[in-house]
Amino acid sequence: MTLRQDLDNALNAGQGILHMVPCWVPRAFAVPGRRLRLAEDDLYALGADRGGLDERWLCSTTSPANGPDMPTDEGLSYVAGPDGARFMLRDAVEEAGASIIGAPMLEKYGRWPTLGKLFDNQGPLPYHLHPNAEHAALVNEVHKPEAYYFPPQYNPRLNDFPFTFFGLEPGTTKEDIRRALENWNKGDNGILQYSKAYVFPIGEGWFTPPGVLHAPGSLVTYEVQWGTDTFAMFQSVVEGKVVPFDMLVKDVPTEKKQDLDFVMELIDWEANILPNIKETYHLPGKVDNTGDGYSDKWVIYGKSLGEDVFSAKELTVQPGVSVTITDPGACGVFATQGRGTVGVHPVETPTFIRFGDVTLDEYFVTDETARGGYTVTNNGTEPLVLLRHFGPDCQPA
Secondary structure, three states, rough: OOOHHHHHHHHHHOOOOOEOEEEEEEEEEOOEEOOEOOHHHHOOOOHHHEEEEEEEEEOOOOOOOOOOOOOOOOOEEEEEEEOEEEEHHHHHHHHHHHHHHHHHHHHHHHHOEEEEEEEOOOOOOOOOOOOOHHHHHHOOOOOOOEEEEOOHHOOOOOOOOOOOOEHHHHOOHHHHHHHHHHHHOOOOOOOHOOEEEEEOOOOOOOOOOOOOOOEEOOOEEEEEEEOOOHHHHHHHEEEOOEHHHHHHHOOOOOOOOOOHHHHHHHOOOHOOOOOOOHHHEEEOOEEEEEEEOOOEEEEEOOOOOOOOOOOEOOOOOOOOOOEEEEEOOOOEEEEEEEEEEEEEEEOOHHHOOOOOOOOOOEEEHHHHHHHHHEEEOOOOOOEEEEEEEOOOOOOOO
8 A cells, every 4th residue: 555545544543543563773872771671681772782682762753873884764654544554653743744834834934843752871871952943054054942841750860970960050151161172082171160050850850051061961851852863962972982083073063173162152151150040940740730639730831032933731630531522732642650541542661662663652643633632541550651852833822
């Protein structure tokens, strides 16, 4: 059958909700934290040279920047259609975008521009930033704002460093940071002395605009971001592991890769030295709707440089309860706890996943179905908890 036939069959059978296949992504610069419920034997299923599988990308139409050895479909989520059909969500959007993500989003962006993911590391990531739209455009890329939520169900232990360095200490000078970059090949460039580590409460969130330096710690993180994989690593050594200089200038124009003055311009200086960083970027949950046996709250919200780029909610449904949900647009759905149904689909959170398994914890709700409403039922014995991430312009005015 053609892609269109497979897509129509999946939409009809799922009543506008698509069943997604787990999408595992390796990272050579990190050590897996072993909490994503993937079997220990499968942590290096793509080869140790590619790195461990420490990320699960959710409803992804975005390719990672994982080098020339990366398969062409790495990071791209597949739909599990009826009768064993498989096709990429990206291809589905290209084939029938308005019915999948809505006509306004298709006209403005031409794609599903949002990426959800879980990342899980044994220790901290390097101190880095993501470029703003102006700098990203120089390498034919787009900006990358991102935000985090720390789901309790995926954080039974905190691993080695459950703290996140964020921003710069007030009083830090541009000369301090430039000097750290100049010392790259001398070992640890000492850049973390100019930052501060924060304790991110489990069950709450944090917003990270482009240009803000940060080093996520070892909590399992539900991240919602703009659909790109641009970054600039500013830390030369992390827990004894050398970070190549190339990782600093990966998304810098070729003629600027040795120009530290240009690299310094990637930093949004005012956003980094705010004296009230926590108050500015911390995201405590905000209950949006509650009823008999359920609660729905915003866990990721706010704007990046004045733009509504993405958001996320957490729905909790108690055992034996059904609730009809109406959402502001298409969304990716990921179950962190419990079992039940989402529309006509069964949902169940796995405890042990083999690489290649098709689970029942991830779905994509198309725009018309999201706006028209769909029913979530908990037929288990514990709360059913669903995270939902949305594209741009879905937050209340």
